[in-house]
Amino acid sequence: MTMIGLVDCNSFYVSCERVFQPRFLGLPVGVMSNNDGCVIALSNELKALGIKMGTPAFEIQHLVRQGRIHLLSSNYELYGDMSARVQEVLEEYSAGVEPYSIDEMFVRFDGFAKDQRLKHARQLHRKVRQFTGIPVCVGVAPTRTLAKLANRAAKKIPTYQGVCVLHPDSRETQVLLKKIELGDVWGVGRRLVERLAVIGIKSAWDLAQADPKRIRRQFSVTLERTTLELRGIPCIEMNDFHEPRQRIMTSRSFGKLTGDMSEIREAIRQHGQRGAEKLRSQNSLARAVLVFLKTNPFRQDLPQYSPSLILELPRPTNDSRAILSATGQALQRIYRKGYLYQKGGVMLLDLIDAGRQQLSLFDTPQSDADRQRSEKLMGVMDELNRRMGRSTVTLGRPSPGAAWHLRCANRSARYTTRWDELPIVRV
DNA sequence: TGGGCGGCT
DNA sequence: AGCCGCC
Numbered sequence: 261m262t263m264i265g266l267v268d269c270n271s272f273y274v275s276c277e278r279v280f281q282p283r284f285l286g287l288p289v290g291v292m293s294n295n296d297g298c299v300i301a302l303s304n305e306l307k308a309l310g311i312k313m314g315t316p317a318f319e320i321q322h323l324v325r326q327g328r329i330h331l332l333s334s335n336y337e338l339y340g341d342m343s344a345r346v347q348e349v350l351e352e353y354s355a356g357v358e359p360y361s362i363d364e365m366f367v368r369f370d371g372f373a374k375d376q377r378l379k380h381a382r383q384l385h386r387k388v389r390q391f392t393g394i395p396v397c398v399g400v401a402p403t404r405t406l407a408k409l410a411n412r413a414a415k416k417i418p419t420y421q422g423v424c425v426l427h428p429d430s431r432e433t434q435v436l437l438k439k440i441e442l443g444d445v446w447g448v449g450r451r452l453v454e455r456l457a458v459i460g461i462k463s464a465w466d467l468a469q470a471d472p473k474r475i476r477r478q479f480s481v482t483l484e485r486t487t488l489e490l491r492g493i494p495c496i497e498m499n500d501f502h503e504p505r506q507r508i509m510t511s512r513s514f515g516k517l518t519g520d521m522s523e524i525r526e527a528i529r530q531h532g533q534r535g536a537e538k539l540r541s542q543n544s545l546a547r548a549v550l551v552f553l554k555t556n557p558f559r560q561d562l563p564q565y566s567p568s569l570i571l572e573l574p575r576p577t578n579d580s581r582a583i584l585s586a587t588g589q590a591l592q593r594i595y596r597k598g599y600l601y602q603k604g605g606v607m608l609l610d611l612i613d614a615g616r617q618q619l620s621l622f623d624t625p626q627s628d629a630d631r632q633r634s635e636k637l638m639g640v641m642d643e644l645n646r647r648m649g650r651s652t653v654t655l656g657r658p659s660p661g662a663a664w665h666l667r668c669a670n671r672s673a674r675y676t677t678r679w680d681e682l683p684i685v686r687v
Numbered sequence: 688t689g690g691g692c693g694g695c696t
Numbered sequence: 697a698g699c700c701g702c703c
Binding site: 292293294295296297298300314315318319334481505506507508509510511512557603605 | 688689690691692693694695696
């Protein structure tokens with residue numbers, strides 16, 4: 261019998277901050293997205309004030325000024341490191357871990373006798389807290405979808421105290437399916453909830469009772485799988501985290517609205533280089549690039565323009581110079597004067613494995629030599645940036661103070677990954 | 688008023 | 697290419 265656990269960190273980003281700044285314990289605290297745009301992690305105290313995930317930060321700035329709530333800029337270096345620590349603890353106490361996101365990990369639960377599952381789940385719950393300081397909830401069930409559901413119950417229903425085990429075909433599973441809202445089921449979003457309501461499916465239980473073939477016909481294979489998983493039949497595999505990405509996107513809001521071509525060009529160059537680095541780190545080549553710009557859709561008083569353009573590369577490459585050359589051309593062609601742009605970015609598409617690149621018919625010894633030089637140059641750049649910090653070596657001129665620099669006014673120290681930012685303890 | 692990925696139609 | 701899903 262397959263059994264799978266899902267360990268989900270509570271208010272993960274907020275919890276990371278609290279580990280190093282205990283004064284935030286018990287207070288309404290939120291962590292904002294990149295660019296301090298909106299709230300993406302909330303402490304329970306902040307949720308209790310009625311503030312929701314995704315609330316724009318500017319809407320609640322008055323509460324910050326009054327000192328009634330605290331908003332922190334996000335500190336991904338810290339969260340990434342804390343996530344690795346959680347994973348290490350789970351690996352130590354379990355038979356296998358599949359990271360799913362920065363704050364969620366699936367854990368193998370096969371091979372435990374029925375009466376041992378709860379004990380083991382409680383042990384994971386306790387050990388992660390003990391060794392990392394991060395509070396987590398644990399859900400265990402025969403499928404990933406049910407494990408997510410169990411986790412949700414563990415988080416929301418106090419009697420579970422953070423740990424919920426659903427044994428195969430149990431009464432408890434039925435009760436929960438009837439209690440949990442459809443939109444809380446993994447894979448069922450807002451739109452599907454609306455469409456399912458039309459045919460009378462309103463709860464997770466209803467979906468579990470539906471005919472999978474009909475679901476497949478009227479909706480999709482993904483939803484059919486969800487339906488089967490709700491019945492305890494495993495059919496969703498994890499994307500292996502080690503599989504290379506199929507496409508790579510780097511984009512960011514400019515710090516302010518801008519129509520200035522030179523500022524935008526700099527930002528796009530930055531994204532192109534960052535994308536090329538990601539490409540090389542997963543040992544892939546791109547066959548095409550996409551560049552996009554976007555005006556601010558919330559400013560209906562301003563003219564709207566959201567162009568994008570795909571350019572094929574002359575040959576598959578991960579050379580920053582070739583990629584920048586393509587992104588530059590694409591930008592040139594989509595940029596229009598007279599608009600204020602909010603955001604821009606680069607996607608690298610049609611990725612292939614660098615090791616399995618077929619030699620093109622048109623390859624000559626000359627281009628082979630070029631490729632070797634390219635690999636050498638890119639390798640040196642990546643190595644310098646790795647050792648000395650990101651953006652030590654870049655192509656093109658740096659432009660300090662440009663509009664597109666990240667806003668992160670209230671970021672905490674990178675306590676666990678920078679020697680000069682170690683926390684200080686007084687005893 | 689985020690950023691970045693996958694999958695299906 | 698566009699939509700939807702997830703976190």
